[in-house]
Amino acid sequence: MKTLPGFRDLFPEDFARRRYLTGLWRDTARRYGFVEFDGPTLESAELYRKKNSGGEILGQLYEFTDKGDRTVALRPEVTPTLARMVASKHRDYPKPIRWFNVGTCFRYERQQRGRLREFLQFNCDLVGDATSAADAEVVALLIDLLRSFGLGPEDFAIRLSDRSAWHDFLTLHGVEHDHAGEFLNIVDKMEKMPFEKTEELLAPFGIPQATIQEFISTGRIPALDPLLADLEARGLRAYVRPDLGVVRGLAYYTGVVFEAFALQGNLRAIAGGGRYDRLLADLSDGLADLPAVGFGVGDAVLLELINEIPAAKSLEASYLKSEPPLQVYLVIADESHRSNALALAQQLRVTGWRVGFPLGQEKVGKQFGTAETLGASHAVVIGAEWPNVKVKRLSDRMEQELDHATLAIWLEEHGAAVS
Ligand code: HAM
Numbered sequence: 001m002k003t004l005p006g007f008r009d010l011f012p013e014d015f016a017r018r019r020y021l022t023g024l025w026r027d028t029a030r031r032y033g034f035v036e037f038d039g040p041t042l043e044s045a046e047l048y049r050k051k052n053s054g055g056e057i058l059g060q061l062y063e064f065t066d067k068g069d070r071t072v073a074l075r076p077e078v079t080p081t082l083a084r085m086v087a088s089k090h091r092d093y094p095k096p097i098r099w100f101n102v103g104t105c106f107r108y109e110r111q112q113r114g115r116l117r118e119f120l121q122f123n124c125d126l127v128g129d130a131t132s133a134a135d136a137e138v139v140a141l142l143i144d145l146l147r148s149f150g151l152g153p154e155d156f157a158i159r160l161s162d163r164s165a166w167h168d169f170l171t172l173h174g175v176e177h178d179h180a181g182e183f184l185n186i187v188d189k190m191e192k193m194p195f196e197k198t199e200e201l202l203a204p205f206g207i208p209q210a211t212i213q214e215f216i217s218t219g220r221i222p223a224l225d226p227l228l229a230d231l232e233a234r235g236l237r238a239y240v241r242p243d244l245g246v247v248r249g250l251a252y253y254t255g256v257v258f259e260a261f262a263l264q265g266n267l268r269a270i271a272g273g274g275r276y277d278r279l280l281a282d283l284s285d286g287l288a289d290l291p292a293v294g295f296g297v298g299d300a301v302l303l304e305l306i307n308e309i310p311a312a313k314s315l316e317a318s319y320l321k322s323e324p325p326l327q328v329y330l331v332i333a334d335e336s337h338r339s340n341a342l343a344l345a346q347q348l349r350v351t352g353w354r355v356g357f358p359l360g361q362e363k364v365g366k367q368f369g370t371a372e373t374l375g376a377s378h379a380v381v382i383g384a385e386w387p388n389v390k391v392k393r394l395s396d397r398m399e400q401e402l403d404h405a406t407l408a409i410w411l412e413e414h415g416a417a418v419s
Pocket of ligand 1: 107125270293
């Protein structure tokens with residue numbers, strides 16, 4: 001029995017990497033004053049269908065009818081859930097609201113490097129502030145996040161754009177704004193689509209591909225100036241590149257949009273986000289008309305990228321090595337004292353010590369071998385000397401016999417503090 005395509009088994013070594021990612025995600029979000037929230041992984045499919053997510057995501061929904069005849073979907077992204085939650089209770093929170101989420105998402109995508117069908121996504125969203133200072137705060141958070149993994153300006157860049165520039169472009173070419181979403185979806189796919197296919201899709205808009213390409217290559221984005229000045233003041237300007245070619249595939253974006261990508265190799269986007277000033281109002285029938293900006297990062301591309309960048313890989317390795325090993329291994333030299341060993345293990349564990357012991361009878365030599373393998377700093381031999389025990393510091397074989405009741409104090413005094 002294998003996992004379904006695009007789904008993963010996480011063995012302990014994989015889960016250690018996940019803990020590394022999510023630890024830095026949470027640390028960085030908190031440094032920017034964001035607090036964690038979560039919503040359900042199963043939602044009414046309507047949440048994504050109504051003018052919300054739009055675009056490609058709708059074709060990738062894990063959608064089914066539940067036993068109560070509801071059309072439901074596993075969440076492909078968290079933004080519509082966040083928007084619904086904030087809209088329903090925003091009066092309870094001071095603005096701007098800074099929320100983050102670490103959660104599983106599902107998309108029935110074509111499987112490729114860095115793209116799966118079940119993945120972990122980290123989202124940071126700032127609600128209730130429509131200024132470019134809020135955009136800058138979120139983009140700076142994303143840059144610091146990637147930097148925390150040991151990635152530098154030679155490894156990644158954030159391509160920044162603004163959909164308002166595209167709206168001006170459409171007005172100039174006489175295209176109604178109602179069709180903007182459809183048009184921008186084509187622009188979003190242009191880089192990857194065959195030329196003829198793009199021409200065919202663009203035909204109804206009467207704008208040739210060459211005109212779009214010219215706009216992308218020569219277009220300035222004045223709306224980005226305050227954001228760029230803000231990032232400059234933070235010393236983060238080197239990480240961003242204005243680029244009209246980024247429009248994003250989701251329908252709800254209204255202003256600034258951005259994507260983080262690796263500068264080497266051809267990995268898919270590491271992160272994507274932007275401003276969505278109408279989504280909350282749309283989801284609450286205008287009751288909560290709040291502007292918002294945010295981004296999402298997936299675990300899969302980030303893990304691939306870390307594997308490719310030596311500085312990032314060695315930073316990860318130093319973290320993985322620092323996983324706390326056992327502190328004490330109880331060596332049961334005489335089986336008739338097993339119940340004493342169990343009582344001692346329990347007493348130590350309850351007070352915070354990481355303790356191991358053999359589950360069945362084993363030779364003393366083998367037990368010492370296990371203590372070393374598990375990285376324990378001390379072995380405690382329980383046998384004929386009970387109520388005394390023999391403690392051995394494994395690094396230098398220093399040994400001492402003492403009353404088991406004073407063991408915790410002795411361990412603390414000899415460099416095995418509870419941590
Ligand atoms: P998105 O660009 O669809 O945006 O996804 C954001 C990130 O999630 C991607 O850059 C990628 O790292 C990861 N991701 C997406 N799909 C997959 C997949 N199939 N497998 C692995 N990773 C994936 C959003 O989801 C927006 N809701 C982000 C946002 C938050 N915008 C505003 N706030």
